[in-house]
Amino acid sequence: MTATNYAVAPGEYLEEWIEDQGLSQQHVADLLGCSRKQVNEIVNGRAPITHETAIRLERVVGIPAGSWLRYESAYRADLARLADQEDLAKHAEKIDANATTYLRSLGITTATLRSPGQLVSDFLAFHRCGTWEAYTHLHESASQGDYALAALKEAGSTINQTLLTTWLRAAELTEAFELGRRFTYDASQLRLALPNLRERASRPDATMLRDIADMLAEVGVLFLVVESPKNFPLLGMTRWIDKRVPVIQQTGRWGKDGFVIWTLFHELGHVLNDPRGEMHLEYSTEKKRNSAAEKAANSFALDVLFGTSGIDEFRGLTRDHEIKRKAAEIGISPGVAVHQMHRRRYLDYRFGNSLCVDITGNYTA
Numbered sequence: 001m002t003a004t005n006y007a008v009a010p011g012e013y014l015e016e017w018i019e020d021q022g023l024s025q026q027h028v029a030d031l032l033g034c035s036r037k038q039v040n041e042i043v044n045g046r047a048p049i050t051h052e053t054a055i056r057l058e059r060v061v062g063i064p065a066g067s068w069l070r071y072e073s074a075y076r077a078d079l080a081r082l083a084d085q086e087d088l089a090k091h092a093e094k095i096d097a098n099a100t101t102y103l104r105s106l107g108i109t110t111a112t113l114r115s116p117g118q119l120v121s122d123f124l125a126f127h128r129c130g131t132w133e134a135y136t137h138l139h140e141s142a143s144q145g146d147y148a149l150a151a152l153k154e155a156g157s158t159i160n161q162t163l164l165t166t167w168l169r170a171a172e173l174t175e176a177f178e179l180g181r182r183f184t185y186d187a188s189q190l191r192l193a194l195p196n197l198r199e200r201a202s203r204p205d206a207t208m209l210r211d212i213a214d215m216l217a218e219v220g221v222l223f224l225v226v227e228s229p230k231n232f233p234l235l236g237m238t239r240w241i242d243k244r245v246p247v248i249q250q251t252g253r254w255g256k257d258g259f260v261i262w263t264l265f266h267e268l269g270h271v272l273n274d275p276r277g278e279m280h281l282e283y284s285t286e287k288k289r290n291s292a293a294e295k296a297a298n299s300f301a302l303d304v305l306f307g308t309s310g311i312d313e314f315r316g317l318t319r320d321h322e323i324k325r326k327a328a329e330i331g332i333s334p335g336v337a338v339h340q341m342h343r344r345r346y347l348d349y350r351f352g353n354s355l356c357v358d359i360t361g362n363y364t365a
Contacts, residue, residue, distance in 0.1 A: 007078035009045030010071035017061050018043075031060045048072055085117025088124075091132045092116030095123055096160040102229035106170060123162070127169055139165050159233055168239070171226045171249050176213075183245045185220030187272060193219050194268070194304055201264070201305075204257035204333050204357040212264065221271060222247045223264075225364050236263040238270040246271040252360030258339025260360055262301055269300030302340075305332050311340050318347065320355055333357070 018028055025043065029036040033056065041047035049057070049072040054065035092113055100119065103109045109122035120132065129135040139161055171177050193215060200211050213223040222241070228234065228251035236250035248267040250260060274293055302311065309330060314337055317323050323341070327334040338352035 004078065005082070007075055007082060008071075009075050010049050010068060011041075011043040011045050013063070013071060014039075014057070014061070015043045017063075028060070032056045045075070048076070085121060087117075088120035088132065089116035091120050094132075094162065095119065096163040096229075098229040098231050099123075099160070099163045099166045102163075102166055102170075123166075127165060135165075163229055163232065164234075167226065167228050167232065167234075167251075168237075168249070171224050171247075174224065174226070176224055177222065177241075177247075180217075180222030180245055180247065181241055183217065183220040183222060185245055189219040190216075190221060190268070190272060197268075198265075198304060199331070201257075201261045201336075202331055202333050204261070204335060204359050206359070208257075208359055209260070216248070220245060221268075224249045225252045225260075225360055227251070227364060228253065235259060236267050238267045238274075240276055243276045246276075250360075252364070255358045255360040256335055256339070256356040257333050257359050258335035258337075258356055261333060261336050262305070262339055265301035265304050266297045268304075269297035273297070273300065305336060306330060306340075311337075311344060311346070314341050315346050317341075318351060320352065323347075323352060323355060 014028075018025065025039045026036045029039045032039065032053070034053075038047060042049060042053070049068050051065070051069065054068040054072075057063065057068050058065040093116075100109070100112070100123075103123065103126060108126050109119060111119035111122055113119065124130065124132065124135055127135055127138075129138060197212060197215055200208060200215065209223075209225060216223045222245055224247065226249055232251060232253070234251055235253055236248065239247050239249070241247060248264065248271065250263055250267075252260060270293065273296060306313075307330060313330065314323065314326055317326060320334075323337055324334045327337045330337075334352075334355035335357055338347065338355050341347035341352065342349050
């Protein structure tokens with residue numbers, strides 16, 4: 001049943017009956033055995049219909065007592081809902097517009113700022129929070145639960161909290177995330193799996209991300225690619241389920257193998273080398289990657305992917321066939337090399353793009 005933006009007092013039904021019968025409120029009060037004031041207050045919605053009054057109304061009006069009590073219950077519930085939405089409406093503009101659009105695309109809400117209370121109510125229900133204050137407390141408390149926003153604050157990001165938590169919550173509602181809750185993480189087995197993961201990542205194709213997800217699942221790491229809201233500044237992040245199961249969640253932004261593979265191994269660095277329970281975010285701009293943990297994760301990814309030769313082996317290369325040949329020698333995808341060459345200004349952004357493979361459209365959680 002669609003919720004209304006008004007509340008109907010059960011006294012309105014009584015008032016209609018009184019008018020149809022051509023009676024006065026005093027006469028009805030005499031029939032009910034109560035004061036005229038009580039009848040007037042019921043008619044105007046100021047006094048509730050009690051169980052005793054409902055039984056008397058059944059005798060006088062002919063409408064069952066249970067119906068009167070249901071009318072009363074629905075009226076009080078509507079009053080509470082309308083008061084709640086009026087209170088929630090003041091928070092509507094705190095929800096990022098892109099988060100609202102994202103929620104509509106997921107079928108979570110149809111509300112807009114024209115119905116601000118309903119919009120905030122749907123947003124809170126999606127996050128399983130009863131009040132805006134509960135939502136704020138949950139997601140601003142660093143290192144608690146599944147989220148640790150300290151890393152976000154340390155990075156100096158201006159990303160809207162509602163945008164981030166909506167994307168994170170969307171992942172939690174996937175079947176893959178639910179299955180991941182039962183994983184058993186083994187750090188030593190993950191380290192042993194790195195060469196195989198690197199080898200599979202060197203051959204980007206339509207099944208690569210699914211294969212990597214399966215390989216990581218075997219060592220207890222949950223890997224997800226979750227479509228992000230518009231204008232989302234993240235490539236990926238690391239978090240934990242109950243500090244037991246590491247989750248690598250990527251947006252798949254730009255969709256090219258270089259971005260996706262680098263972000264994957266960057267996040268694996270966080271999983272293996274940072275304290276359990278921390279959340280780390282991989283931003284789409286270099287300015288955000290300035291913490292010690294981010295630099296360490298970048299070093300980890302560089303070591304695993306490029307080995308002892310490092311990225312400097314690609315300095316001075318400009319032609320596609322040169323980059324492709326060197327990537328094959330090292331055992332990485334050319335797209336990963338191009339990605340790092342672009343970031344380090346070894347290669348102009350106009351060049352090397354034909355070596356990059358679009359892969360993320362083939363796998364989402």
